Amino acid sequence: MKDNFSKQASEYSKFRPEYPDEMIDYLVSFVKNKGVALDIATGNGQVAHKLSRFFETVYGVDISQNQLENAIPRENIIYKVASAENTFFKNQEFDLITVAQAVHWFDFDLFYKEVCRILKPDGIFAVIGYGLFSTNEESDKIVKDFYYNIIGPYWDAERKYLDENYKTIPFPFDEIVVEPFENKLTWTFEELIGYLETWSATQHYISKNNQNPLDLIYNDLKASWQKSDKKVTFPLLLRIGKLK
Template identity: 30%
Template sequence: MSTYQHKDFPSHLYSRHRPTYSDDLFDLIYAWHVKTPGARTTTPAAFETAVDVGCGTGQATVALSGKFGKVYGLDFSEAQISNAVKGDNIEYRVGSSSHIPLPDKSVDLITAAECYHYFEKKEFFKECKRVLKPNGTIAIWGYAEPYVSGRPDLQPEFKRLFFEQMGPYWPRGFEIIANYYRYPPLPFGKVERLDWPHKTLPDYVRVHHWTLQDYKNLMSTWSGTKFLADLAQSTPGIAHPGDEHIAWLQKELGIPDAEFASKDIELGFYHCLILAKNDDSPIPEEPYDDLSGVKVLKGRWPGMVSLGGTRWWVDAPEINVGKFL
């Protein structure tokens, strides 16, 4: 069961304290949807129906509702759905990425924001190919490691927290977003990706003016935090490494205790966007979701992943992926 399915998962905090997405992100997706031809069709793109898979509390869903006639938000967590942002042309449904409850060839755009790494990939792609219209678009994006704007000297400690100290507590699938969706490849003929920080494009996951308290609140929504809290009930002495990290950051930035919840810092996130066009490209037979080859010793990255007979070296702290024989 996913962390977000737990009835005591703080979905109200998730809605309140998660990073948000800029209008520029959606404008780019819409432009790509219209201007980029599919590999094997000349059918024009449309803005009739969109599906936000893994919608959570509707951060991306509500943005889509301003462009599409009908938007479906799909999530397997009733807690998330109950706290989702409402809209006249939005319909939320409890479901999964493996079963999109819509007719064949009825959808123009499918989005997956900060959730694709937890999907059953092969089943998700099958559903995308089934429900998307010819020339329909898939837009997948995610973020992971935080950073403080203008302070690259702090990044080694952010990496240590996110990949090393929290490493043992992230759920299965984290290794995919840790490498910013560089694997497995998407089974479509037309695929493009963008990575941030970008040389010319603004951040699409917003750089937030947050306090240290806001940053701490964000940590409370991490799936690894929920796992840690459950583990601490049976294993005394376990502490969230984020507490030490926050204290270190407060000292480095020279923020007094009196301004812990009032002084803003610019906090951004490394992120990526992948865009693809629906076509009849076959879905490979290799086990997209077999991550049994991942080796993480005491939470330290890199790990080694074997996918479909190809061995991948996963070097999350440096955000690099390379094949080796």
């Protein structure tokens, strides 16, 4: 499992969009017992803290201590450092296991073997994520040029799974057909730039070139943003399954 996000953990916590309550409510509706849930690669605890409203105990694990230090605290959430493919939990411990915007970084075979070990026989497993956002036409053109051309060569190979809406990841579970969801937000220009800066390819570009690629689009993007309605829409990705 790669760790692309420790360096900008505080920015990640500040600028990454949260998942809407309606999607979390929908996911939890498939879970029979609300005892113990696990959010793997929890990052700043976005999903873990939403699950804490429903479950007696929620664990959030991540390989990045920096991320966990920026995680949202709740009395019934326990944050621990652990890799997705090799956790310290007992067999058949969890009613729900989630992984949000991270499964593409894992060794699929090892990860799914671990999920099958620690998920209860009647438990639910869910992969969550979001694709490339859309916004006003002018800003969209600038962002897509940035995404595909300026930082395109700096994306890790695993990014393709997100571009393919997680439809091409291995998913060795009895899959449940789910409703589609979107996340609609209104962003300031600072929030837009802050989010683009959390992209792993942006960080790879900075490391390789000692220059922030956002400087190349900053003025044009700001001009387009100031005259727009500042709305963004993320397509949400959701796959839910049970043990076979």
